[in-house]
Amino acid sequence: MSSKNDQGISLTLAHFSSPQVDRAGDYVYRIAQPNRALGRLPGIEVVEFSTLSRHRLRLLLEADVLIINLVGDPDLLPIIAERKTARKLTIYEINDYFPGFQPWNPVYYFFKDPENRAIILQLIGTCDAVQVTCRELARRFERYNPNISVFENQMERIGSLKKPDTPFLVGWGGSHGHLEDMKRIAPHLIGWFRKHPEACLSIMGSREIFDLFCDLDEGQKAYTPPGTLDDFYRFIQTLHVGLAPLLPTDYNLCRSDVKFLEYGAFGAVPVCADLEPYHHVIDGETGFLFRTPEELPPLLDRITEDPDLRRRVAARAHDYVQSERMESLHAAERLSFYVEEGRRLDPDGRSGHRIEWIAEIPEARREEKSGYIPLGFTTVEKDLYNGLVHQFQHQKVTEAVKCFKSARAAAPGFYLPNLYLGNALEDSSPEKAEAAYREALTCNPSSCFTAALLGRVRQKQGKHNEALEAFRESARIAPRYARAWMSLALAVQSTGDVSAALANLQHSLEANPYYSPSYTHLGLLLLQQKRRGDARKAFECALALHPESVADNFYLGNILLDDGELEAAERLYHQALTLHPELAAAYVNLSRIYHAQGRSDEAEAARAEALRLQPDLMGKI
Structure with a gap:
């Protein structure tokens, strides 16, 4: 048991974030500095670790207070559910307006992805509380979770006022x-x-x-x-x-x-x-x-x-x-927030504890005379990180596979090496990918994400019944995992069971109303059922969540075109073409709109562009 402070508080906090390799300013101000200041308070230990840590599962579950820094991992859903059962405080931290990341940013495409964005919004709403860096972030995200607090960035060091006169x-x-x-x-x-x-x-x-x-x-x-x-x-x-x-x-x-x-x-x-x-x-x-x-x-x-x-x-x-605005002045305020929120969940005042095994692992770098414990990278985390860089930044899948296999050999009981290996092998060797996913699930039976990917790779191999089994397992592990329900819907739809497909899509949207892919598939299925009005609503919901969707702009444009709403349809087709300039079908429908409006030259130009992009349309338009 860790020593307690004057208020009788003894807590272990865990701060969970994406790998912070370059230790840039954002890491310092939002993670390292606050954690260091908290760790200097008596009775408090703060373990800082990344999504790649081989100890992530134990830390995510055992910490008295868990702070999740802008991580979009569906495997957190069962973790948070288990923590709620144990009445342990879980906080989601938003340190940037992630919908506004710029294309030059290496994380832009991750946060632009509608599935990742939906998971993040779901996690924000699922956690017990949210902490942000400024009041504008609080204003924008309080609709997802009203229990939101602002902890501004602070300074840890201060310089001199002395300046040379010139220059x-x-x-x-x-x-x-x-x-x-x-x-x-x-x-x-x-x-x-x-x-x-x-x-x-x-x-x-x-x-x-x-x-x-x-x-x-x-x-x-x-x-x-x-x-x-x-x-x-x-x-x-x-x-x-x-x-x-x-x-x-x-x-x-x-x-x-x-x-x-x-x-x-x-x-x-x-x-x-x-x-x-x-x-x-x-x-x-x-x-x-x-x-x-x-x-x-x-x-x-x-x-x-x-x-x-x-x-x-x-x-x-x-x-x-x-x-x-010095960090040391605000550590007690931050701790008070955690303590009060923890007592709200656990009025009986369950005492915190020290995670004893942390002292035994080599990557734990406890600060002297402090409870601040950042976990460094071992060869396992380094291999995983390098493999992800090879795969997603450089498209060098062969090099990525080598890294993931090396990590697996070094940590055979850790599920991430097999999960990443399976993902890297899916296109070239689905049988080996399936084996890697199965091994990952053996290592971590609570990984809803692995189960969903296992279903996907089985579908690629034509193993329909086994794919259904994996999708059902994913939904069982995390009933609020929207992707699992959508995958089930698409799988049963392929057998002709439309009613079951519709039911599973509704389950998906009940699980996560921010999951735009389910609205898209629902719209397509409703169109097949001649339910145009309901399909229109589904596509509108999808676009409200993900305006950059080519499919939703195009399909909603088709509905509006058929309903005679030509100007609105034209705007949607132009948006689709902005996102996907080679979408010949959008030019075909623009030609129809221009022709109906008497814009002959524009109609012919749109038709010509459609034929240039897709010559086999000749004689069909």
Whole structure:
């Protein structure tokens, strides 16, 4: 039993996240720093581990408090159900507006996938509570779970206010995700620097962002390539003024104010966009706010022309961070939230416990005189990570298979190596994939995801009855796993049992109303049953959840075309073509619309494009 604090609290917290290989700023501010601060409280242990950890199942179930950081894994459904039975607190953490991730982001396609997004929304609603980084995220996600709390990003370190007199450095540092933000202000900054030869622009970030200022004289700009967070802190320590531009996109509006905190902590005057993330900035007191790029040059004039004002604002920003926004000041508040939520679930006040076996594993890196225990990577986790990179980033399946087999040999009782191996082998060797999935289920009989994939690979081999058995097992393991019910629906539909297919699709949507693929298949099945009105509603629901669906835009367009709603149908076909420019059938139907509206030239152009894309349509349109 771990030692207790003054309130008699003894808890083990587990923080579960995707692999944090590069240890970037988001990992530091949302995971490492808060966990380190919590671990320094008496009676508290915090185990930090990734989705690839070979100890994940035990930790997910045994922790007194489980925090799930933006993970979209269906195998969490039975885990959360078991934790609810045990009256153990489970919290979902949202640290970014994931529907707004940009295409350059490596995780963009994962979060864009409608199945992954549906699972995440379901997990948000299923967990006992939700924690977010800012109030705008809380506003956007409270409809999925009203028990939502804001824990803002904080600082763990603070720098100096001392700055060299010359050169006068105005700068920015950050991720490539700010390219468009910087592009908007670049012309105005260039113009300002040309009028102020005593000032220098300093940029730390991607080369593309620095190249936005190619028209500025070389002697008036300096470039620092991306580096570690410590490198970034050293960089901003040199700045007199730190810029924080933002475009009012959905993603940006849900950002934290950490840029303001970083500048303030290291003595740079924060100059921030007047948007929601920077609502803590007091204009002219702890920083400066600007609404448009045109406001930036006169604001910089004001700062440069009044050194006393500049020093005063920098000092107040520094004091604000030091007195109100240090991580150590907020650990007790966060712990109180966990304790209160835990008592709500377990009014009898079940005591927490220490997970004793953690001390025996080599990857546990306990911080000295602390309860903070981050789990590092062993060769198992490294092989799994490298295999996923080979498979999904580089499309090198052979290399991925080698990595997964290596992980399996090192950890024969761990289910993930077999799960990933099966997925990598499905196309080239379905028999071997099936064997790997079966072994994964033996290692972890509670993996609804593995059971669903086992059903899929059996279908590929024409093993209909065995596929049905696997899909039913997936639904039994996790009755709220929508994919299992949809897979059952499609399997029984192939035998002609339409009523059972409809029933299973309804089960799927009752299990997870955010699962758009089931609405799509329901719409198609209803169309076959001549239930056009119900089919229309199904496609509309699918599009409300996943507007980027080519199929739903096209099929709903077909219904509206037949109903005479030509303008609405035209919009849907154009959206489908934006997403899939080679969809010949959409051009065929656009030609019909244009012809009905007397737009002869456009009708002929659409027809010609359809024939170019699909020559066998000649004589049919």
